[in-house]
Amino acid sequence: MSKIKVLIVDDSAFMRKAIEGMLKKDPEIEIVGFARNGKEAVEMVESLKPDIITLDIEMPIMNGLEALEIIMKKFPTPTIMVSSLTTEGAEATLKALELGAVDFIPKDKSFATLTIMKIEKELIEKIKYFARKRSTGIIRRPTVTTKTVEKKTQIAGISKPTRKVPLKMVLIGTSTGGPQSLQRVIPKLPADLNKPVLVVQHMPPNFTKSLADRLNNLSKLTVIEAQGKEKIEPNVVYIAKGGFHLKVRKVGSNYYTEVSEEPKNVLHVPSVDVMVESAVEAIGGNGLGVIMTGMGSDGKIGLQKLKEKGGIVIAQDKDSCVVYGMPRAVVEANLADEVVPLDKLAERITAYCK
Structure with a gap:
């Protein structure tokens, strides 16, 4: 060889x-x-x-x-x-x-x-x-646009979800290939999505702030790097801060972001598993989990807990992934309700949120 x-x-x-x-x-x-x-x-x-x-x-x-x-x-x-x-x-x-x-x-x-x-x-x-x-011969590099889009509210031709859950949050996890791929998902979500979106992208400090700013300029939704103690609001995308876990904390009838260095005994900080598990503790099964391109298996444990509570899981398909690691782990564990290509993820997320 x-x-x-x-x-x-x-x-x-x-x-x-x-x-x-x-x-x-x-x-x-x-x-x-x-x-x-x-x-x-x-x-x-x-x-x-x-x-x-x-x-x-x-x-x-x-x-x-x-x-x-x-x-x-x-x-x-x-x-x-x-x-x-x-x-x-x-x-x-x-x-x-x-x-x-x-x-x-x-x-x-x-x-x-x-x-x-x-x-x-x-x-x-x-x-x-x-x-x-x-x-x-199958390396894939998602192409993205850097042109700022106008604020629009409609995505046409969205098919109905296979099963409905009263959603409170969308939970997205990704790693290698994620920054490019997120730019083909988040900007396609409508301004009236009416649900908050939490995102874990494996990146160091500073990188997640730059990613959030870039996505905010491209998107109809407001995109921010989570700093902690923000009230989780509909139509806002919260990007986990590099070097910190993003968690969900329930106070009364409201939900707030929590930024923490704990647990430290995990491979990735921020961690998809940590985010999803904390969300499940706060909202039960009323979540939509989306696992995208990435190396490894971060997200599988958290999404399994979401499924056990009745939540929905969508996985990006192999052909559109830069690295089919994280989605593969979820698909092979029979956790995915749907397996869809990158360019259909925004449409499917919107369908479940509507």
């Missing part, structure tokens, strides 16, 4: 060495080159034909976004962005995902120590996954 060929692109010699150190530990991965800027990256992609690229954003001569745009047009190659944890880094990363990057890994000033240990396994796993996807 041939090795996975990786091109590392970063203007920092330290970062190139750090990523090399992580990847060399896996015998299935071969580093075929190092580029110090976007111009070198484009030239090396053409000559070396790597299977995967790790690409820094801030570089001299030609930055990562400029290089990515050229690479995706001329030599489409799965690319994982190496993103700083600043607000500017988050904005650039979201743009990179729109341009065709498959995912990102975060870096900060502590990258040399604990951060390397934390992301090493994740990076290797992603490289192997996307290399396999590329070899089968």
